[in-house]
Amino acid sequence: MTEPTALTIAEARDALKAKTLSAGELTEAYISAIEAANGALNAYVAVTPDKARAMAKASDERIAKGEAGALEGIPLGIKDLFATEGVHTQACSHILDKFEPRYESTVTSNLWSAGAVMLGKLNMDEFAMGSSNETSYYGPVKNPWRKTGSNVDLVPGGSSGGSAAAVAAHLCAGATATDTGGSIRQPAAFTGTVGIKPTYGRCSRWGIAAFASSLDQAGPIARDVKDAAILLKTMASTDAKDTTSVDRDVPDYEAAVGRSVKGLKIGIPKEYRVERMPEEIEALWQKGIEWLKDAGAEIVDVSLPHTKYALPAYYIVAPAEASSNLARYDGVRYGLRVPGENIADMYEKTRAAGFGREVKRRIMIGTYVLSAGYYDAYYLKAQKVRTLIKRDFETVYADGIDALLTPATPSAAFGIADQDMASDPVKMYLNDIFTVTVNMAGLPGLAVPGGLSQDGLPLGLQLIGRPFDEETLFSVGSAIEKAAGRFTPKKWW
Numbered sequence: 001m002t003e004p005t006a007l008t009i010a011e012a013r014d015a016l017k018a019k020t021l022s023a024g025e026l027t028e029a030y031i032s033a034i035e036a037a038n039g040a041l042n043a044y045v046a047v048t049p050d051k052a053r054a055m056a057k058a059s060d061e062r063i064a065k066g067e068a069g070a071l072e073g074i075p076l077g078i079k080d081l082f083a084t085e086g087v088h089t090q091a092c093s094h095i096l097d098k099f100e101p102r103y104e105s106t107v108t109s110n111l112w113s114a115g116a117v118m119l120g121k122l123n124m125d126e127f128a129m130g131s132s133n134e135t136s137y138y139g140p141v142k143n144p145w146r147k148t149g150s151n152v153d154l155v156p157g158g159s160s161g162g163s164a165a166a167v168a169a170h171l172c173a174g175a176t177a178t179d180t181g182g183s184i185r186q187p188a189a190f191t192g193t194v195g196i197k198p199t200y201g202r203c204s205r206w207g208i209a210a211f212a213s214s215l216d217q218a219g220p221i222a223r224d225v226k227d228a229a230i231l232l233k234t235m236a237s238t239d240a241k242d243t244t245s246v247d248r249d250v251p252d253y254e255a256a257v258g259r260s261v262k263g264l265k266i267g268i269p270k271e272y273r274v275e276r277m278p279e280e281i282e283a284l285w286q287k288g289i290e291w292l293k294d295a296g297a298e299i300v301d302v303s304l305p306h307t308k309y310a311l312p313a314y315y316i317v318a319p320a321e322a323s324s325n326l327a328r329y330d331g332v333r334y335g336l337r338v339p340g341e342n343i344a345d346m347y348e349k350t351r352a353a354g355f356g357r358e359v360k361r362r363i364m365i366g367t368y369v370l371s372a373g374y375y376d377a378y379y380l381k382a383q384k385v386r387t388l389i390k391r392d393f394e395t396v397y398a399d400g401i402d403a404l405l406t407p408a409t410p411s412a413a414f415g416i417a418d419q420d421m422a423s424d425p426v427k428m429y430l431n432d433i434f435t436v437t438v439n440m441a442g443l444p445g446l447a448v449p450g451g452l453s454q455d456g457l458p459l460g461l462q463l464i465g466r467p468f469d470e471e472t473l474f475s476v477g478s479a480i481e482k483a484a485g486r487f488t489p490k491k492w493w
């Protein structure tokens, strides 16, 4: 029999339904896999076996009574950014030390209401700021993938590095993640998994620690396109507690998987052919184009003229919002408190000790671009650029384009403590060059594996859709998946 942890969500769902596997057995298999692997991979920052067993037992009882929910008995990992009642929720920051919320985020409560089982909390870049998972207070996550014949540890990408690594290494059936500028799609690309950032407003942000509220969106990381569709269906909802969540029915995303792409118009934006793009990324993109042509789609060259301004504008808007959102961590209500001479001294000492370097850098950039005298020159201008970026997409969609195809990242996974990235934060920020436009425009974006690099590392393609048209992304994504195949790392841990 296949190992229970090797099953996709769709397969596990069938096995649970056929009663050839129980939720208890499936959950035990994941708990053992985490125990065996987490010391090496550091994907989980908190494991909740007792809770998982109790949830699985309840699932088995519901299955026996014929009352199974859409995700009944499916063991999931949760990014540490989501509030989980009574369970470690620290956005992988020292400043939230020992914080265990008294409430549950809307996305996770949707999952538990559908019968899913929580395995624990997943590592991430501190407050989701990073592209390598190295800014986590809990240390870096190791990518389950290594170059062929090498034993050098690589990053899994970030900020949802723990989510991506856990899914790739089969330490959960699927995971929640969030994406502000690429945090779902870049780690998915680096680990050979599938990740979707839905349209802004599709998932409730309630109970997710805020980084940049106008850009943050939750979404799943999964082993294949179908599993991503299954997870998003339950994660998405309209929520009175988040006024930016939209009042729209959630479609049956799973039904879109495998649907024909014949006649769809796929745009290829020429501005994504950036300078010094590695040949293998260019080749991957070309392969994606050929696969979609073979599947009957029409390929159209398009232009998104303001693309090159997206990254600099993102690194103004995101830090500006972060500096405001992170003002709440002051040592008064929750988390870390470092005593001081007086209250101002206590704030200073707490924030100095509680935040890591990258978070401090963003707070300083954000405070600067919002300050009197600089607001118009930076923040206001960046917001105007954001409108131009959004209009670029509106123009191509008005011309009948159904979705756009681009690479997901400008490279494959790089080494932990990469000197180039460590010495120059802008080099790290360049990881987001293909993904931030999507957040700036509020659009859905899907990352799907397209193949392996010459060194044997996964490379991802990105599909960008019309607002609230995640279904087309699932259809086109599954056409790519069908042609490219699926990718699982060789176990070394």
Ligand SMILES: NC(=O)C[C@H](N)C(=O)O
Binding pocket: 128, 129, 130, 131, 158, 159, 178, 179, 180, 181, 182, 183, 184, 211, 318, 432
């Ligand atoms: N949060 C994200 O989407 C990650 C992005 N690399 C950032 O550091 O802002």
